Amino acid sequence: MASKKVLGLTAATAALVLGLTACGSDGGEGGGGDAGGGGEEFTFGVLYPQTGSLAFLGPPQITAAQYAVQEINDAGGILGTEVPDIVEADEAGDNAQANEAANALVADEVNAVIGAAASGMTQATYDTITGAEIVQCSGSNTAAELSEIEDGGYYFRTAPSDALSSIVMARTIADAGHQNVAIVSRGDDYGRGYADGLQAELESLGAQVTVNETYDPEATTFDSVVNAVSGDEPDAVALIAFEEGAQVIAQLLESGVAGDQLFITDGLNDAALGETVNADDPDSVNGITGVAPSADNPEFTEGLTSFNEELDVFQFAPQVYDCVTAIALAAEAADSVAPSDYVAELPNISRPEGTECGSFAECRDLLADGEEINYQGVSGNIDFDDNGDPTAATFEIFHFGDDGHEILAYEEHSVDG
Structure with missing residues (x-):
């Protein structure tokens, strides 16, 4: 069966041949635009959680x-035209509000949408965005199900699928010597998908999964899953959660689970987790270890900190930066701001056969010289596959200890092992 990306590129080619535009024919500031540079602005929309649990x-x-936009503009803009201010929209962790925000971005005729942050919010919005033939790229979506959505070929992500993250988590747990593991996860597509992948990998490593329970993320108490864990007495507990997981952690600790038995996912990768779990005893989280997509790139972190000195959370920032830069390079390669034109170039700008380059300016100049490029993202090598997924990723193993939140190690992993 043809991949969704192949189908999408066929549709994009048809759109080009017919001279169609995605969102009107206003001369190119919006989602459709006309082929070619022509001084048209490329406008980014960002769908992200200004409010809500994330x-x-x-x-x-x-x-x-x-x-990313500043660095693009410092290099002369996209197709020689400065990129205007980003159009911001709040997905708020709520399906209805997220889709309302997505509709607003489509109405604004942006040329690309960055986001949403949470996989569930992308599930709620991708049809609105990609259905309008606007490219959508998330730097933080990880749900495995997103590899198979019917997006017409317009959805991409630079964060790795949970199919890969769950493997890294399982190996981290097994390497710590745990053999009897309980899995507790959100009762949604993200939680169940991650949990299933984690169980499969743990069992392939010789560990036994004694509990695999889900919970309602809107619940106010989590007695059922906590009782299931404490009654089984596993030697490790994997918690797949977002912000509500802080309460699950609090109840697990109260039930007798020790911090060094707990393993958590990226939704809880927050230096202030101890305060959230127990403001009276923030050190109660000491011993907890987690796994999160990351980037071993101090130069990028330093540059981002200089750009915004107040920023104290960096999770998924490299991946979001790479979404913006990859899209800009695709537009350069296509010589067009129209998503229906440049979407076909997104997989091409990171192919291994191309000349490696690490910035918009460097890669843009190579394209201008007629070379094929292999954009090396600040988050690592992207190399989009036919589903718009990265085929390799860097993960951080983070930990809470006497010195607070710290990163124990960075590990490179790819889909082929």
């Missing part, structure tokens, strides 16, 4: 996008 991810998302 609001802590909002600052790194918008800051990284703005930083």
